[in-house]
Amino acid sequence: MSLNATPRGQRLHIALFGRRNAGKSSLINALTGQETAIVADVPGTTTDPVSKAMEILPLGPVMLIDTAGLDDVGYLGDLRVKRSLAVLEKTDLVVLVVDPGQGTGSFEADVLSRSQARGIPVIGVANKCDLYPDPPVGAWAAALPVPWVVVSARTGQGIDRLKRALVEHAPKDWTLPTIVGDLIAPGDTVVLVIPIDKAAPKGRLILPQQQVIRDVLEHDAVAVMVKERELRHALAGMTRPPRLVVTDASAYLKAAADTPPDVLFTSFSILFARFKGDLNTLVAGAKAVDGLRPGDKVLIAEACTHHPIEDDIGRVKIPRWLRQVAGGELVFDVVAGGGPLPDNLAAYRLIVHCGGCMLNRREMLSRLMQAREAGVPVVNYGVLMAHMHGVLRRALSPFPAALAVLGEDPEGLGEEIWPCHLAKYIPQ
Amino acid sequence: MSLNATPRGQRLHIALFGRRNAGKSSLINALTGQETAIVADVPGTTTDPVSKAMEILPLGPVMLIDTAGLDDVGYLGDLRVKRSLAVLEKTDLVVLVVDPGQGTGSFEADVLSRSQARGIPVIGVANKCDLYPDPPVGAWAAALPVPWVVVSARTGQGIDRLKRALVEHAPKDWTLPTIVGDLIAPGDTVVLVIPIDKAAPKGRLILPQQQVIRDVLEHDAVAVMVKERELRHALAGMTRPPRLVVTDASAYLKAAADTPPDVLFTSFSILFARFKGDLNTLVAGAKAVDGLRPGDKVLIAEACTHHPIEDDIGRVKIPRWLRQVAGGELVFDVVAGGGPLPDNLAAYRLIVHCGGCMLNRREMLSRLMQAREAGVPVVNYGVLMAHMHGVLRRALSPFPAALAVLGEDPEGLGEEIWPCHLAKYIPQ
CATH class of the missing domain: 3.40.50.300 (P-loop containing nucleotide triphosphate hydrolases)
Incomplete structure (x- = not known):
């Protein structure tokens, strides 16, 4: 479909x-x-x-x-x-x-x-x-x-x-018609990997998880929810493999390892990068990470001023990892808040945007297009996290157009060429 | 456990x-x-x-x-x-x-x-x-x-x-330690049947559904969510049967028909009748329905003044059905709002309480105990709905103590003795 x-x-x-x-x-x-x-x-x-x-x-x-x-x-x-x-x-x-x-x-x-x-x-x-x-x-x-x-x-x-x-000028509530419905057929099974950690609200599911479950049910499919530890067990209990496995980004490595290679695999953050923005633009931005050189300027853009968890990713883990990739120091600027991005975008070699949970599709796309007009590659936390974990190609398996952007050349992908010792810089 | x-x-x-x-x-x-x-x-x-x-x-x-x-x-x-x-x-x-x-x-x-x-x-x-x-x-x-x-x-x-x-005097946030955790073992599968109708909030799951999913995951089990139409298909795709099927009350008949007899079966409303109150008291109240006689007084008690959907159940469907069971007219009083029930409880032959979604466990139990002290049986919408659909015994299969209250005698149960023509009075 x-x-x-x-x-x-x-x-x-x-x-x-x-x-x-x-x-x-x-x-x-x-x-x-x-x-x-x-x-x-x-x-x-x-x-x-x-x-x-x-x-x-x-x-x-x-x-x-x-x-x-x-x-x-x-x-x-x-x-x-x-x-x-x-x-x-x-x-x-x-x-x-x-x-x-x-x-x-x-x-x-x-x-x-x-x-x-x-x-x-x-x-x-x-x-x-x-x-x-x-x-x-x-x-x-x-x-x-x-x-x-x-x-x-x-x-x-x-x-x-x-x-x-x-x-x-699009309506405020404009979204894509579906989050996963175009990837599945009626009767398919979709497995959702949901770690239960301290950040999870007690007795509740976060909204993106609810939205994906609803979307699966509305498309006459079956939603299976497991913690990462029970994924292998749940897959073993199925008479035919699921159509798709969607993992929380915090369980990328375990979920990717336990999902059979012929099963489509992605993450909530990549699904929402597509639902709320343009996945292809962000994948092109991930590729541009490989071209970073010492001294380059990088803009970290966060849509709101109060997300302590993402702060740690955007201000500590991602800069540290980008320095490793560039092989030297980089110049980081941080902007936080809504509205358009700064005017001087062309000064940057790369824009790293937050997940944009506080932005609607109109606002997020507008920012991506602003970066395109300035000729600056832009990636977001979710796509970059997949890249940093070495699972971006795997996590794009449901999206042929995004895979085409990534290209066939492993040198254009990154994850096959990062030295293993970089694994210690990967956020856990 | x-x-x-x-x-x-x-x-x-x-x-x-x-x-x-x-x-x-x-x-x-x-x-x-x-x-x-x-x-x-x-x-x-x-x-x-x-x-x-x-x-x-x-x-x-x-x-x-x-x-x-x-x-x-x-x-x-x-x-x-x-x-x-x-x-x-x-x-x-x-x-x-x-x-x-x-x-x-x-x-x-x-x-x-x-x-x-x-x-x-x-x-x-x-x-x-x-x-x-x-x-x-x-x-x-x-x-x-x-x-x-x-x-x-x-x-x-x-x-x-x-x-x-x-x-x-219990703390306001006092609850039972778990909703379903005592019914399942690690690795078990729990199937949740969730119809997607117009009452369901767009792109979301209602809180009880979220709470059950979280509880299943926290007990190292697998949660499978399906609409009622896909239940049979989902069960056929499992290498071993689930431990428990939990249905929305609106899909009682279809879900009960498609669940194998050896699989535990219940509903969200019965799980929450236990979590928020006392299931045994409510089952005793359901039994008392069978003893209603023309002229008896019935109190319909709703905890808040604004739930149009339940209004229809509490003020139209349940009274109509109770009249059928009693074989004649009954006298219905309705009270709505928080706080204790009226003082004159002993005047009633039966109290029918709403699901109590706006009450905490302390408030709901307090009302149930007030009814016990007055010597009046009390049932709630969820348990009574199961009884009206003829699936109460089936929906109590996970709860031996509640089954004991129901008793072995089919005459004490009701669902085996209601004539089939009453089915048309069952809320759909």
Whole structure:
């Protein structure tokens, strides 16, 4: 099963509006990197709203609704227009595409007022900027009080900035449709390895554990919970192997050792790195750890100012281990708190972000995209911990795209080349 | 394993103080119904504090600490006295036993002030009331500002009132040491049947489910969670049967049908009826349902004023079903809210209590004991629901003492004698 099989109800629904030939269809292609819409120079090629479940990297699965190209004149009362505007009833975000040579008029004002009446955010896109070398956002833009992003669907310019704007205007509670549901089939068994230590709240399960159990049950599968010590025993008691083993990061080595090689294996923190952000971006960040050299600057970014347990990981264990990998001193800066990351990101060779339990998907993705725009690799605690334990490749086994980012070359992975004596620096 | 095998740290620790021959040891026997201490008329038979893990019905497992009998004169500085007073460091409740013929003096005042200094509640017991037909609590009692309970350890008079006082002065967070831990051995598998319906909070598990999972893991066992539809499939995938199946009450019939007869079976609500109250008392209440006759008064007691789901059960489904069983109209009163039950309990033929999710063990037990004192049977929604579904005997399979209360006689059970046409009145 793929993410495309998940219910469309939870996908971010993005509706594109614009006059004929403003370039909506080619903008969709630029966002998705696919030739999915008919692109032509003839005005009005798209005639009816077309909804397509698509993947926009690194946003994840979205529903793009390509409305009919509409003229500024005489559009009211047109059946096609009614059908186009009806999509607002199921839209999270409106993208209003404008050809700077035409500017805006009553059509754009109408889309804006109808969207605002429904509380739907509108992003203005000034397309075809490659054709207009002067600043293409003119007085017509000021008449429409929306955030404007200047792009060229043809050259790709500004597309990353538009993606970030999409994230920043997504609904607060926007998530992926599932945590593990796309990895399992009905009747499968998922084993969850949950150490009971002093940090665990008495008589309770932490929220990520509850969320994964619920997700497994909602997908008609069986959830088996064990402490790390009973994992081998539990596996021996099954007539067929589980589809997936998910471990708490504190039991990586024991759980990986006791899980048969042909069983998919990952951790709660990697599942939530994907659910709350973009796993591929973080895996690319883990790879970049190998390129650290003495003197490099590293930014430790924590989303809140009060997590004593992660403090120890972020401020002691990870810096110590990164120094070992770099073979010398590194310069560490620490930022803590919400909001965007600092402006001077380009000064850093690597960003190490906390798990982001206090951030929603919108906030976490926004930070990852900010790092991408600055050209700085970013990894988080969960993915880096897997790397430090030498189990990152194993813990990515359910995620082929992330494995592709890691690459086949063991030198690009790290865990096969770290000398064994580094094991003592691994957090226990 | 029995409840005696649970860690003593969570048992209610009750220390008995009193002068030689005040009758501490025979009071222990009266509380536990066992001959566990040496009872003699010779003063000071008990010489050193003796801690014993015991079961006081319906309180559950407690630790009774029988201190040395002490004289009022010259007791200070005595090594025995020091050892006796040292038990205050691990005591939740002090019971101060007094022979009314002797009254109180500086010894009792000293025990009280030392207990108060540690925040430990003290209950005064005027023992041997059978020997003092006049009100035996004299002026000496007024000198000691504690609640006094008049008992005779020899005849049993007042013992139930003393038990209720013990409950009412127990620490607020007092619970049993475990929910399922005494039913399972390390390596056992416990299957939890959890329907995912609209009432379930999105992406979460309700607290009782979390508590049972944690308890299973802490006892080195394996927790398997399934929806009712996957139960049969999950059982087929095990190389040996689970030790126990625990179902949500909404899936009683399906879960009971799919669980092999030799596997222990119960429900979350019955586990918590035991954890939070006294299962045997509630089972006796379920039996009493069979004796209802037209015109009988039934009290529906809810602990809070805002649970719309239980309202439907308590105010519609249960009354309808009880009328069917009685073969005619019944008189229903409803009380809602915390605090003690109404004073006129003796007017009722049966009390039907809600699950008590808003009550702690102390509050729930206190209500059950209030009903016992009034001589009125009391059942709760969870136990009654099992009875209404015809699965009460099955759902008590892990609890031999509760099964003994139910009795061997099918006429005392109900589920084998209800005509099938009543099934349509069973809440779904």
